[in-house]
Amino acid sequence: MASFEAIGAVGKSLERLLSAGFADPPAPASGAKAVLVRSDDLKDGAGFFAPPALTIFLHRVAPNTVMRSAWSGVGSVDGVAHTPLDLHYLFTPWGTDAESEHRILGRAIQIMETTPILSGPLLYPSATWAPNETVQVVLEEIGTESIMRVFDKLTTDYRPSVSYVARVARLDGRVQAPVSDVTTAIRGMRPSVTPPSGGAP
Numbered sequence: 001m002a003s004f005e006a007i008g009a010v011g012k013s014l015e016r017l018l019s020a021g022f023a024d025p026p027a028p029a030s031g032a033k034a035v036l037v038r039s040d041d042l043k044d045g046a047g048f049f050a051p052p053a054l055t056i057f058l059h060r061v062a063p064n065t066v067m068r069s070a071w072s073g074v075g076s077v078d079g080v081a082h083t084p085l086d087l088h089y090l091f092t093p094w095g096t097d098a099e100s101e102h103r104i105l106g107r108a109i110q111i112m113e114t115t116p117i118l119s120g121p122l123l124y125p126s127a128t129w130a131p132n133e134t135v136q137v138v139l140e141e142i143g144t145e146s147i148m149r150v151f152d153k154l155t156t157d158y159r160p161s162v163s164y165v166a167r168v169a170r171l172d173g174r175v176q177a178p179v180s181d182v183t184t185a186i187r188g189m190r191p192s193v194t195p196p197s198g199g200a201p
Contacts, residue, residue, distance in 0.1 A: 006169050007061065009127035010087055010135055011036045013118050014056050014166070021111035028052070028107035029100045042154045051094040052101075054108050059150050060088035064168045084168040088140065090150060092161040105162065112137055112164060133170070140165040 018034035029052035037055045049055070064084040093104035115122070119134040140163040151158045 003128045004171055005127040006129075006171055007058075007085070007087065009124040009129075010118070010166050010169050011056060011058060011089075012124035012126065013122060013135070014089065014137065014164075016124060017115060017118070017122060018054060018056070018108055018111055022054075022104075022107060028103040029095055032095075032104055032107075034108075039154055042156050049094070051096055052104055053094045054104050055090075055092045055094065057090045057092065058087060059090050059163075062086045062088070083171040085171065087166040087169050089164045089166065090147070090161050091164060092159050094159075101160070105160065109139070109162060112139070118166075135166050135169055137164050137166045139163075 015034045015036040022028060022032045022034065032052040032054065034054045034056055035049045037049070037057050039057070041049070042055065042057065062085065064086050091105070091108050093101040093108070095101035095104055116137055117134055118137060123129050123133070123135065142163040147161055147163070148158055
């Protein structure tokens with residue numbers, strides 16, 4: 001079962017997959033790599049990383065409404081909480097000129113369309129994944145206004161970006177130790193004795 005590390009492991013899985021794809025010819029730009037970032041890393045533009053690069057920014061975490069009720073039913077049977085999540089990422093290219101950024105973005109889309117399913121060795125091992133567990137990563141349709149709103153919160157200049165959603169990242173609760181049986185003893189009570197048949201009470 002996927003542990004609480006699943007969110008971080010999905011991000012690292014994307015970083016590793018994209019970096020490996022950039023290293024394969026034809027590389028989008030010399031030395032390009034994928035970098036998993038947080039909002040603070042983007043405040044100063046490319047200060048946290050050196051272009052050419054593609055940043056992977058988790059901008060939204062939401063429950064997967066399709067699988068939520070099904071996994072709640074499973075939890076009522078096995079006694080373990082299961083939380084299916086959708087992880088929304090923003091892929092942003094950083095280059096020395098417009099063409100290199102476009103090539104980085106194009107190569108990233110090509111990689112994700114070629115390998116849209118993360119499973120087995122493609123899943124970063126920091127989480128405890130089930131043998132048959134998979135995460136699907138699909139291109140998400142998101143309006144320019146929504147992307148610009150994200151950049152407004154980041155206090156950095158707007159850059160062409162694409163959004164991907166990884167589903168389903170499942171967080172499983174910890175398995176509770178079984179509760180031992182409790183025997184209740186009442187002190188000061190004598191066991192009742194049934195008198196022999198025909199005898200005096």
